[in-house]
Amino acid sequence: MSSTGNLKAVRVYLESFGCSANMADGERMLGCLEAAGAQTVSNPREADVLIYNTCAVKGPTEDRMISLLKSAPKGRKLIVAGCLPLINLERLRREVSFDGVVGPAPTSEIVEAVGRVVKGEKPAILKVKPKPEPDMPVKTLFPVRRIIVAAYGCLGDCSFCCVKFARGRLRSYSPEEILKQVERAVKAGAREIWLTSQDLSCYGLDAGSNLAELLEKVVEVEGDFKVRVGMMNPNHLLPILKRTVEAFAHPKIFKFLHVPVQSGSDKVLRLMNRFYTSQDFETVVAAFRRRLPDITLATDIICGFPGETEEDFQQTINLLEKVRPDIVNLSKFYPRPRTPASRMEKLPTQVVKERSRVLSKLAGDLALERNRKWVGWEGEVIVDEEGWKGNLIGRNYAYKPVAVSEGKLGETVKVKIVAASRYCLKGEILAS
Ligand code: SF4
Numbered sequence: 001m002s003s004t005g006n007l008k009a010v011r012v013y014l015e016s017f018g019c020s021a022n023m024a025d026g027e028r029m030l031g032c033l034e035a036a037g038a039q040t041v042s043n044p045r046e047a048d049v050l051i052y053n054t055c056a057v058k059g060p061t062e063d064r065m066i067s068l069l070k071s072a073p074k075g076r077k078l079i080v081a082g083c084l085p086l087i088n089l090e091r092l093r094r095e096v097s098f099d100g101v102v103g104p105a106p107t108s109e110i111v112e113a114v115g116r117v118v119k120g121e122k123p124a125i126l127k128v129k130p131k132p133e134p135d136m137p138v139k140t141l142f143p144v145r146r147i148i149v150a151a152y153g154c155l156g157d158c159s160f161c162c163v164k165f166a167r168g169r170l171r172s173y174s175p176e177e178i179l180k181q182v183e184r185a186v187k188a189g190a191r192e193i194w195l196t197s198q199d200l201s202c203y204g205l206d207a208g209s210n211l212a213e214l215l216e217k218v219v220e221v222e223g224d225f226k227v228r229v230g231m232m233n234p235n236h237l238l239p240i241l242k243r244t245v246e247a248f249a250h251p252k253i254f255k256f257l258h259v260p261v262q263s264g265s266d267k268v269l270r271l272m273n274r275f276y277t278s279q280d281f282e283t284v285v286a287a288f289r290r291r292l293p294d295i296t297l298a299t300d301i302i303c304g305f306p307g308e309t310e311e312d313f314q315q316t317i318n319l320l321e322k323v324r325p326d327i328v329n330l331s332k333f334y335p336r337p338r339t340p341a342s343r344m345e346k347l348p349t350q351v352v353k354e355r356s357r358v359l360s361k362l363a364g365d366l367a368l369e370r371n372r373k374w375v376g377w378e379g380e381v382i383v384d385e386e387g388w389k390g391n392l393i394g395r396n397y398a399y400k401p402v403a404v405s406e407g408k409l410g411e412t413v414k415v416k417i418v419a420a421s422r423y424c425l426k427g428e429i430l431a432s
Helices: 020-035 059-070 089-095 108-118 163-167 175-187 211-218 234-248 266-272 278-291 310-323 349-372
Strands: 011-016 049-054 077-082 100-102 145-149 192-196 226-229 256-258 296-303 327-332 378-386 392-395 401-404 412-420 425-429
Touching: 011 020, 020 049, 020 077, 020 108, 020 145, 020 192, 049 059, 049 108, 059 089, 077 108, 100 108, 145 175, 175 192, 175 211, 192 211, 211 226, 211 234, 226 256, 234 278, 278 296, 278 310, 296 310, 296 349, 310 349, 327 349, 349 412, 378 401, 401 412
Parallel strands: 011 049, 049 077, 077 100, 145 192, 192 226, 256 296, 296 327, 401 425
Antiparallel strands: 378 392, 378 412, 392 401, 412 425
16 A cells, blocks of 8 residues: 555544445445554544544535534545435535545555645545455454454435435455455454345345355354344345245354334335335345344334325334334434435425424334344354443343443443333343
C-alpha cells in the first residue's frame, strides 16, 4: 500500500455509519491508511484529516449525516466517503463544505484522497473498484467479531431503495476468497464471523455459486468460532431453502435468521417491486423453524408505503401476529432521491405516524414475549461486547444478547437466564 501514497505523520480520524458492510469498509480503510503510514486517532480534534464513512439509506439518516458533517471540528481537512456521495451529491455539495469525496468501499482510493487533501487538492473519486481486493489490510474495531463482506450490490430493484445507486449490481467474492478471510480472522482471535452483503441470499448467483454452498464450506474452517449470517431476501432464498436450512443446522452457525418481509400485503410488495409474496416469507420462516425451533427471527417492515390502505396495514399486523418475530426493524416510509417510490403519492404524515406507533408497540410486545421464553435456559454464551453500566454482552447460540456481570471479551461463559426485557436477556454466571 505504501506505494500508493506516503502518509507518514498524517493523523486521520475515521468514523463509519450504517450497515455492517459499511463498517467493514471502514475497517479496511483504516487498515489501508495505516499501511500507507498514516496514524489513526480516536479523537477528531487530534486529527489532520477527518473521514466520515457515511450512510444515507433513509431520509432521517441522511439528515443526521449532513448535520454531523456540518458540525465536524473546523481547521481540519474533511473527506466524505461511503454511500451519501453517490445517493445525494447535490445536497452534499449544497450544504456541506468538504475537501474530498470518495465512493463506497475504497482502498487505494482513500489513501490517494488523503494524500491529495493534505496537499490542498479537492479530489472527487466517485468511481471506485467494483469490489475491494479481498486481501487488503484491515484494522478491526471489534476484538471478538470480524465482519466479512461476501458480496457487494444486489440483484434487486426495489422501488423505494437508493442503496443500489451507491452499491450497484451484485459482485460476489469467490468462496475461496471468503474462506481465506475467515481463516485469517479466526487465527487473529475472532470468535464471531459476520457474513454480510446487501442481500446475502443472492450471494454467488453471478459467479456460479450460492449461499448454502458457501456456508457448508465456511463451517469447515478450523477453529472455535460461530457465523452470523446477514440479511437474506425471501425470493433468492426459496430456490436454495432446503440446503440453506441444513447448512444453518451446523453448530458453527448462529441460529439467527434475518429475512425482511417489508409488508404483509402482496399488493404493497408488488408496489415495492420485491418479487415475493407474504406467503413466500412464511414458507421460508416455517422451513427454518421446523428444523431449528429456537431460531431468532428478525424482519424489517416499511410502514406507510405509498398506496398502503388500512386493509394492507392490517395484513402486516396479521402477518406479524401470526409469525411472531423476535426482532422487527421498523421504518417509516421516506421518499429517497431518484427512486420510483419518490414519485408515488405519499400517505398523510399523521397516518404513517399512527401506523408506526401501532407497529412499534406490537414489535415490542412480541420481542418481550419471545425473550421471556429464554428465562430459565442454561447454556454457553460468547462474551462479545462491552455493554452499558459496566455489563458485558454475550451471545448464545441463537444470537440472543445476554447481559452478564463477569467474563472477558472473547471468553465463553456458562449462564442461566434470570430475566428478560424487550432488548436483552439477563444472565447469571454458573460455575463451569
Ligand atoms: S435488495 Fe432491494 S432494498 Fe436491498 S439493496 Fe437491493 S434494491 Fe436495495
